[in-house]
Each structure stands twice: as C-alpha cells, then as structure tokens.
Amino acid sequence: MSDNASDDRQSSSAVISRDMQENIGYIRRLLGDPSDLLTRIVTIGGGKRSCALVFLSGLSDKAVIDDQIIRQVLKAGRYGEEAPELDVSEVIGGLRNETMSVSQVIEAALWSDIVQAVLYGDTVMFLEGADDALIIGTQNWKERSVEEPPTEALVRGPREGFTEKVETNVGLIRRGIRDINLRFVSYTIGRRSRKTLILTYIQGIIHPSIVEEAQRRLESIDIDDAPESGFVEQWIEDSFLSPFPQLLHTERPDKVRAALLQGKAAIMLEGTPFALILPTTFVALIQSPEDYYERWLIGSLIRLLRYVAVFIALFFPAIYIALVSFHQGMIPFKLAFSIAAAREGVPFPAVIEALLMEGTLELLREAGVRLPKPIGQTIGIVGGLVIGEAAVQAGVVSPIMVIVVAVTAISSFAIPSYSAGIAFRMLRFATMLAAAVLGLFGIILAFIVISIHLVRLRSFGMPYSSPFAPIFLNDWRDLVVRFPVTFLTKRPEFMQTKNINRANKRGKRI
Template sequence: MNSAEFGGSVHEAIARIVRILDAPDDLVTRFVSGGDGIPPCAILCIAGLSDLNMINEQIVPSLQQAFSAIGHTGKMSGKELFSLLNKQFLSVQKYKTTQSLDDILVSVLSGDTALFIDGLDQVLLIGSKKWTGRSVEEPQTEALVRGPREGFNESIETNIILLRRAIRDPKLRFDTYRVGARGKKEMVIAYIDNIVHPDLIQEVKRRVETIDIDDAPESGTIEQLIQDSFLSPFPLILHTERPDKVASAVLQGKVVILLDGTPFALIMPTTFASLIQSPEDYYERWHIGSLIRMLRYFAVVISLTFPSLYIALVSFHQGMIPSKLAFSIAAAREGVPFPAVVEAFLMEFTLELLREAGVRLPKPIGQTIGIVGGLVIGEAAVQAGIVSPIMVIVVAVTAVASFAIPSYSAGITFRMLRFCTMLAASMFGLYGIIMTIIMICIHMSRLQSFGVPYFTPMAPFFSRDWRDMLIRAPLTMLAKRPEFMQTQDEQRISDERGGQ
C-alpha cells in the first residue's frame, strides 16, 4: 500500500480507516488471502448501504479465481494481481481507482466497496450501492392533464437515467461535484455542450465551487447559496421535479443542477415568463396552450390585486362602482363591525392558516381541513356578521387564482406581495396599488439570473422571443432557441416551414 496514505500494508490501512470511523457496528471488513507468494487483499464496506450479495457473488469469487490462476504460475506482486483482475476476473461493471483517503471514506460511506491489494499504491472503489429508495412516480407538485407521468426521485443515479432517456444526445454532459464539507452530497451539473453558452456554464461552475457548507440536505440550500440576490422575494432559480421540463430547459441552452437526496432539480437562468409557463403548453395545440397561458397571467393579476382593489373601491372610490353593485355591496356589509381592510386581512390570514395546516397534516386529513374548514369558517364568519359575503367571494377567487400559477415559489411570492398591495390600498386607494405595482416592476427590472435580466424578453426587448411569452405560437414559428440565451446552436426545428 501507499505508505504516505496507508502505512504500508493492507492490515494497517484497514486499521487506520476503522479508527477514523470509530469501528461502527455496520462496518464490514473481510480479509482474503491466496497463500504464499500471493498478496493479501481486504474488502471494506458498510452493511445496509452496500449490496452484500453482489460482494459475495461477484467480488469475492473474482479474487478466488485470480488466486487459483496465480497458484499455477507462482508468486505475483500487487500490481500484477490488479492487472490480472482487471483483464480477466473482475466481473463488476463499475469501479475506479484512487490514492486519496478522503475519496475512499466518502465512497465507502456512500455505499461503494473498497478493495485493498497489498503492494498496490491504489485502492479499487467498486460501485455496490444498494438501499431502499422511492420508485419513479408521478410528480406531486406539478400535475399535468397531458404529458409524461414520470418524476424525479431522491436517487441522483435514477434522475440522471431519466434525463438521459429524455435526451439521447452524445453532447449531453454531467459534471460531478461533492457538496458539503461533512455531508459530501453528490451533485451534478447537466448541460448540452454544443448548445449552452460557455460563459453561462463557467459562471454556474464558479458559483458551485464557492459553496462552503457542512451539508446541503436539499437543492433549496444550493439555490439560496448561488442565486444572484438573496433579498428579492422572487425566485431567481426555477425548481422542478419533472424530467420533461428539465429536458426542455437543457435543450434551450440552460443549465440544470441535480442533487442526491432530493427530487427537485434547479434550472438556470430563470426569467419571470418561465415561472408562468408549463410543459403542457407545448403538448397541446397552440390555440389551447396560448389560452391557458394567458389565463395564468390573468391569475397572477388577480392573485396580486383583487383584495386590494376591493379595499380601494369600498373605502376610497365608491363612485367608480356601478350603482346596483354598490347598493348590493352596501347591503352585504350592513352590520359588519370592521372596515374593509381589517375584514380583508382577517380573511386572508385565516385562509393562509388553513392552507398551511392542510399542507402539514396527513394528506387525507389535509384535504378535508382545506375544503371543509374554509367552508365552515367562511359561512360562520358571514352568519356572525364579522365579514361580508362579498369579502368571502373575493378571498376565494384570489385563492383559486394563486393555485393556477405553475411555480409554487412564485405563488408564495405573489401571496406575500398581496398583503403589500392591500396595505397600500388601505392608505392611498388606487394610487397606492398603482405605486406598489410600479415599485414591484422596478425591482423586477433590476433583477438578474446568471446574467440574464429577469424581465427578458420584455426588458431588454427581444422581438423573436415574444412568440413564446404571452402566447405560445405554433411550433413552426419557434424554429430557433430563445434569442436571449445566446446559444451556440440556435436552430431547433429544421423544417423549411419554421419561422425566423
């Protein structure tokens, strides 16, 4: 063995690793000897993380076969034994060699098997991971009517397979990193080499390499550490658990990060328009996709401004309400002891509590709490004269609109900003709403995601990309990749009918 790392023998190397790990009960060590003149070997793994059947049925028999072959030829060094195993007897598919003690520890603690050969200055790390994992299931947070039903799971190997299955391009690259000084989670940066802009992939790698943290339990941790601004409430990196959405982003020239232990992949750069888009927009005909997308933009407006408009009109601008509707609202509010702003805040706060309780409770109970609780509390509040029926309708429509936003993080952002617009409307009426929206737009126009302005393609203006923003133009008019991505290969539809 390499004396600098392991002290000179297989037994000393194993003893050193056992001391470092403090001799855990699940650490499996097995010494294999072939007799005089044959270098002894040792196998090291963690029970439960490694496939012991594979070790007993493939690795150990390979060593025994090599020992039998050596017995007919005489003595053999560690390097010669390794060469013999590599060429003839080692029947495993995945292995690598290393001289680093840190690599050995990380691999063993990840489920691989370390094979030590006396006299060899390298250690074989054999892929033998096996632990109970979740199967490939339909994504829970991004349901579609039409589209694939496969979703990422917590195994990064499975997620890479799903992405390779979606994109069979030889230029698809997976750059592997270890994240976390103690957790040492495996992380992969995925992109297509001859499409992505070189500056983008270099910037992503630069930010990833600067991460210095004990552990990254979820991709949200990576997102917070590499995003452009941690003060903005808007998501600057899009997360998804849909392989088809990741494949589409990679084909557009974007970069994706996959982290072991989480089904959520990170897509960068991200624009505001991409938060409103859904993979289903491209699976349906362009008429249907455009209508649904415009409906989502309308849902964003409702989610952000509907309660504040009610507050402004009832409190400050009663003259803008049609007479019959004004009389109806006045009759409904008769006997309500609170002003419109207090009424709105009470209902919105109650709705947020119900929504959070529904998420945290077990799924069957959570659905019951969300539906029955909302109906019961709303009806009881109206009967008690605390809120008006109109206010219940406004809050209900706003909640439904917020659920229509595909991105969960974007939906939470608009829910937070809704309280800002409500507060501004309670003080300044419509002028407050307009000023708040202007401030939000100014803030968004200053944001960037990995060098791409957040309001792209509106500001800066890219006329060609408008075909896939408010509406989804026919596929023949989307012959080129997004202009703002500055990809190396612009063309994605070679049909002569494709637009420019």
C-alpha cells in the same frame, strides 16, 4: 486541534500501508469503529496470501460482494494458485482486470479516496503487501421508482419524475436528449456530507458566459451539508432580498430537457428530486409544459388564464379595499347597493376584514400541508367553508369579502410555480396595505415598485423581465399567446444562444 480534525487532515494526503491489518485498524479508528463497518478476509494462493474486503453493510450490495467479488477471488485461477510466486503488483492487476466481474474497479493509494469510497457504499480490497487498494463499485442505495411528480401533475404529458438518486436523474435526461454535445459536470459539495452535484447543459447552444458564471458560483459553495437543492438555490441566487425565485425548481425531466434545448442549464443534487433551471425569467414562472403538448389555441387560452390569475392573486383584494374605502363612485350603482347591504353590521373596515380572511386562509393552507394527506385535504376544504360561513353568520365579515378571498385563492392555485405563488401571496398583503392607505393610487404605486424591481432583477446576468424589458419582439411568439409550433423555429433571442435555429420550415427536417 481536535483528534477528528487531525485525522481528517492526515487522511487527505496519507497513503495506505502494506500491512493489511494495519489498514483495517486505521480505517476503523478513522470512522469510530462503527458496527456497520464489516470486514471479510479472503485467502488466496493456498492460504499464503490474503486480502481484506471492507464495506458498510447498509450502503453496499451484499449480493454483489458475495457473488461477484468473494466467489471470483476464491477461484481466481493463476492469481490464486500462483499468487505466492507472482509479484504483488501482478496479483492486484490480475484481480482487477481478470478476476473481478464488476464494472467499476479502480486502484487507489490515498486514504482520502478510500474513505470516501467506503462512505459512498463501495467496497475496498486491501491486499497484503500491496501499495494500492482496489475500490470496487458495490453501491446499493434504496430509491423510489420513477413516477409522476405529485407537485407538477399534468393532464397530458410524460408520467415520469426525478428521484433522489442523481444517477437516475442523469439517465432520464440522456434518454430524452441523445446529443453528443450534452454535458454533465460533476461537483462534490458539503464538507461533511460530500454530496454529488451535477451541472448539465448542451454545448454549442448555451452561451458560454452562463456556464462560466454557474461554475464560479457552484465552486464558491462552502457548507457542511446541502440537504436539498434549496440550499444551493439560496447560495447562488443573484438577490436574496427579492421575493421572486431566480432559479426555477422542477421535478419533471421533460421540463429540464426543454430548458436545455432553449439554451439554459440545470443543476441536479444528490438526495432530492428537485432540479434547478438557470437562468430563469418572470415569464417562465407562469408557463407549463402542457402549453406545448396541447394545440396552440388551447395552450394560448390556458396561458392567458394564468396571466389573469396572476393579476387577480396579486391585486383583487387590494382593488376591492380601494373601491369600498375610497372610490365608491367608481362602483356601478346596483353593485354598490349590494355591497353596502352585505357590509351592513360588519364592525371592521374593509382592510381589516380582508387581512383577517387572508390570514385565516394562509393558516388553513399551511395546516393542510403539515397534516397527514387524507386529513389535510379535509381541513383545507371543510375548514374554509365552515370558517367562512361562521364568520358571515356572526357578522364579522361580509359575504362579498368571502367571495373575493375565495376567487383570489383559486387564482393563486393556478400558478404553476409554487415559489412564485408564495411570492405573489406575500406581495398581496403589501398591495392590500397600499390600497388601505392611498386607494387606487397606492395600487398603482405598488405596481410601479414591483415592475421596477422586476426590471432591475437579474438571473445569472439575464434580465428577469425578458422578453418584456428589454423587448425582444421575436420572442413574443411564445409569450402570452403561444404561436403554432411551426412558427417557433428560433430559440429565445434573449438567451443569446450560439445556435439560434431549433427547427426549419414545416415539412423539412432540422
């Protein structure tokens, strides 16, 4: 067994020594004597008793350590002048309860607790002759300010988004839901990273089986590090073979709050602004918070356009390939002549033409994401125009194919969920190949296969295709057409919430 493994095992159950210098040497050896591990020895009681402050300079707030700890210890009152005559337990209790002007001060004796506290940015105080150490909250991690999420911008809605600090994200949730039944369950994941993960839900609304299943899956995570919530998503999802996301990720606190009030749960991980909502359904991938911020007619129209966009993004190139290659008789007479004239001189069949254009578009989209932001936008727009125009002029593709690919790309951008958009882009190539082999029959077969997969898929025990299949007619008020909010008095029936009512009739309070 290696020395590091031996130290890890010993530190998990070992207790600190009464010798302050021995404790300082041990924690330095345990952490590899890093240069950012600072030690400040302070004498109390006229120099007859001393204590040591140990902290990591890059993670701890030095201003708090100087003003709220060292200065307070140096003028510790009776725990200074009378410290030599007092019992060591009285001194450490007095320092904790009367001297420290810091909100978080706890006693600890195990090295596992002490080392983790130092690695989190807290300050540890070793008192000469004491059996316990004081862990003082001095974390000072740099974080972004709360700002609008760039990936989920809205025309109308709150301008706030999650940050990488999980405590800030918890506060954003609490600020919008001031309910005593709001629960936050904390986990520590990552054998090496030891990151904080929060599972949140509203007790009394969510079905208990969802909470139990979420807790079971989270407790099964055994990994060195989870740098992003995507690792957690992939670990606890139902089917890793499905192209569809079974957890919905978002940077918007209002979206998480709305999901909690529907009877769902959310997962927030330290170090990432993306929270995970569970369980999720196919319908949730197409909905946006803005559907509810606008009046019901506007919200319904926008949502209906998204359903049309999903169909176009998935089947439009395939339908073009099937009609041009197999079912020319189904094309109107004048349109058929226009397509034939546009395709004159093109050396490739329609399926190769479509694959070339779609593949080029995917490359441009990926290049635009990886390049610096000002250049990426230029590459995406100018590159598409230049390559499309050049391909038409060279006779490699037809103008009608450029139109089909452009309309398909625009439709895919209208899908709110980025992961769902990628899934539809992947399936688009499958439907194109099916259309190239069997024509419209191949498209119908692909639609049936996708539908069967969606019906069989589950998210934390919830049918992914709800409320389409199984059918919940009451939930259709908030499906394709969004009814006025005065009609949305019930929570989703398919969620099987413990409290189904979320509003009373118009003019009455809940």
